[in-house]
Amino acid sequence: MQNFDYQTPTRLIFGKGVVEKLPEVMAQFGKKLLLTYGGGSIKKIGLYQKVYELLKGYEIIELSGIQPNPKYDPSVLDGVRLCKEHNIDVILAVGGGSVLDCSKAIAAGACYDGDPWDLISYKVKAKAALPIVDIITLAATGSEYDCGGVISRTETNDKIGYMDRHLFPHTSFLDPEYTFTVSKKQTAAGIADAMNHTIEQYFVEDATLLNDGFCESMLRSLMVNGRKCLENPEDYTARAEMMLACTYGCNGILALGNSYSGWPCHGIEHALSAYYDITHGEGLAIITPRWMKHILNERTLPRFVKYGINVFGIDATLGQWEIANHAIEETYKFFESIGIPMHLREVGIDDSRIGEMAHHIAVNEGLDKAYAPLAEKDIAEIITASL
C-alpha cells in the first residue's frame, strides 16, 4: 500500500430544496459575487431567478456562456478580468462541471498578478484563490468535490487538468431535481464520465480489497441508476444516487493507498476533445473498451477477471480469458445501450490527425508511466481502433 496525503474540505449540501441554505452559506463571504454559468439552461429551470431571489442585497457580476470543455480564451480570461475589476469576494458557479472547472481557474487567476496560464500550465504555484460555492445541475464530473478543473486552449490544442489544493469548492449544493431536465445525451455522457473515472482508478498494479469493493459498487450503482435516469428522467432516487456517485469520481477517495494508474483514457480523450471539441463523456466511452482490449495481457488478466465477475456478474467458473474478453464486451455494450455513439467517426473524428494527436498525447500525458504503459504507437493504435 502506498503512502498518501489526503484532504477534501468541501461541504456537501445534498437533497431536495437545499438551495434554500444558500444565503446562510454565502453570509460567510463579502457581498460582491461573480455568478458563472453556461448557455442559459439554469434560466429554463428557474434556478437563475431563484439565486437572485435568495441573494438580494448582493452585488452580482455575471460571466455567462461558459462552454463545455471550457476555454481559456475568452472564459477564464474574462472571468479573471471581472474579478479584478469588481474586486469580487466569492464565485458562485451554477451549472455542470465545465462551469465549475472554469470557475476554479478564474478563482486562482483572480489572486495572481501574472498571466493565468502560468498557473494552469504549472509554471507557477497558486498562493491563494477566491472561495467558490457551486450549485450543480449535471451529474458527471465530480468537480464539486475535487480541487481540479480541465481547461482548453484552442490555439495550441492544449487541454490541461489543472489541480491545486486551493481549488476545492467551499460548499457544493447538490439538488437532484435540477438534473431532471438533463437530456438523454448528456445524462449518458455523465454516466460514462463517472464510470470511466472509476475504471481509471480500478485498473492499477496494487489495489486494496477495500478500494476494489468501493469501485465495483460505484460501477454497479452507476449502471443501474444511470439506466433508470434514462428511462424515467424524473426518478428522484435514481437521479440522487447517480449524483452522489459522480461526486466521488475524482477526489481520490476511491483509490487511497493504491498505486499510480496514469488515467490513460483521460490522457487520450483530452487530446481528442482539444482537437475536435467532442463531448468528454462520449470520448471516454468510445476509448475505454478499445484501451481495455489493447492492454489485456497475461499481467493485466487478473484485474479484468475481477472486474468481470464483480461488476458484470460474469460466471466465475468460466476460463480467465473468456471472462476478461466478455467483461470488455459488456463494457462496450453498456455504453452502446445507453445511446452513446461508439465510434469516433460518429462524433466527427476521422483518421487525418491521428499521428499528430498521438504524438501530442505521448509528449504531454506521461502514459509511458501508466499501469499499462502506452507509447506513441500504442496510443495511435487505440485511437485507430476507436474510429
Add this chain to the structure above:
Amino acid sequence: MQNFDYQTPTRLIFGKGVVEKLPEVMAQFGKKLLLTYGGGSIKKIGLYQKVYELLKGYEIIELSGIQPNPKYDPSVLDGVRLCKEHNIDVILAVGGGSVLDCSKAIAAGACYDGDPWDLISYKVKAKAALPIVDIITLAATGSEYDCGGVISRTETNDKIGYMDRHLFPHTSFLDPEYTFTVSKKQTAAGIADAMNHTIEQYFVEDATLLNDGFCESMLRSLMVNGRKCLENPEDYTARAEMMLACTYGCNGILALGNSYSGWPCHGIEHALSAYYDITHGEGLAIITPRWMKHILNERTLPRFVKYGINVFGIDATLGQWEIANHAIEETYKFFESIGIPMHLREVGIDDSRIGEMAHHIAVNEGLDKAYAPLAEKDIAEIITASL
C-alpha cells in the same frame, strides 16, 4: 434518498514514516502544546521520544494516563485545566481512539468558560475548540476522521457520544507500523469495533446501492485483513488496509443519504461499558449477533439476505430464512474465531443489573426510533441472550 449536509475537513497523512511531517503541520499553530496519551505504550514503541525530537522548541505540557473508555473525571477535567493554565495553542493526541476522544472533549472545554459537562451533555453548543492533531497507534474507532468522542462519567454511569463540527482533527497521522505491537486482544477488538460501525450503518430501511457496496467492501476487507493482522502482526499491507478501513467507520461517508439506523448496538454497549468498563469492541462483538437474531423478521429479512450473500458469500439459491440465519451464525463465528470472548459473563457481566441497564438505555439512547425499534423489554432480552 435522504437529504444530508456532510463535511470532513480533516487531513489524513498516511503511511510509513509520515510522522516526519509533524513539524510542518504543527508550524501552523502556536508553540504551546498539550501532549495527551494513555498508559505509556507510545514510550515502548519510541513514538513519545520521536515526538520530542521532532518538536524541539515547543513548550510541551503532558496529560498522560488517559484510559480506555476515557473518563470525564479526572482526564477531561485535568486536560481542560491544563489548557487554561498554560494557554495551550494546540492539542497533540498520541494513541488510540480513547486518547483522541478525550482530547476532543478537552479541546471544546478549553474554549468554554463553564462546566465542560454542559457541552458533552448537549446543554450548551460549543462556539470553538482548540485545534487537534493526532498520531494514531490503534486501528479501531475512526475518531481520527470524525467529529465525535465518547466520554464516560463514572458516578452517573453515563457514557455519551459527544459530537460537534468543531471537533474534527485538523490533521491525523496514520502510520500502520505503529500498530505492529498492538496485542491480539486489542487488534481483535478493533476489527469488531470497525465492523460494527459498518453494520450499524448497513441495517437501515432505505440504503443506496452505492452505500451497500461500500459497507460490504468494508466488512470483507476488515475480515480478510483483520485475520492477517492476527496471524502476522507485522504484515504491513494488512495493518495498513485495516487502518484505512477503520478510518471510514464513523464519519458518515458509508451512509450518505441513507435513512436513520439508530446505532442500536452502540446504544446498548455504551451502557454495558459505562456500568462495567469492558472493552468497547468486545462488547459490540458480543451484542451484535444477539441483536441481529432479535430483530430478524419478515420486514428485516431482505437486508439479512443481502448481507449474507455479499459479505459472507452464502449461496444465493438457498431459502431466504436459511441465508439470514446462516449470516448471523457467520457473524458470531467470525468474532469467536478472532479470539473475542463471546459471552458477557466472560468479561465480568452477570444478570444482576440488566433491568437497570435496560432502563438507562431505553431512557437515553432513543432506540425506539431505530431501524428495528427496541423497547426496554427488547433491550433486556438482547442483553440476557448475550450473557
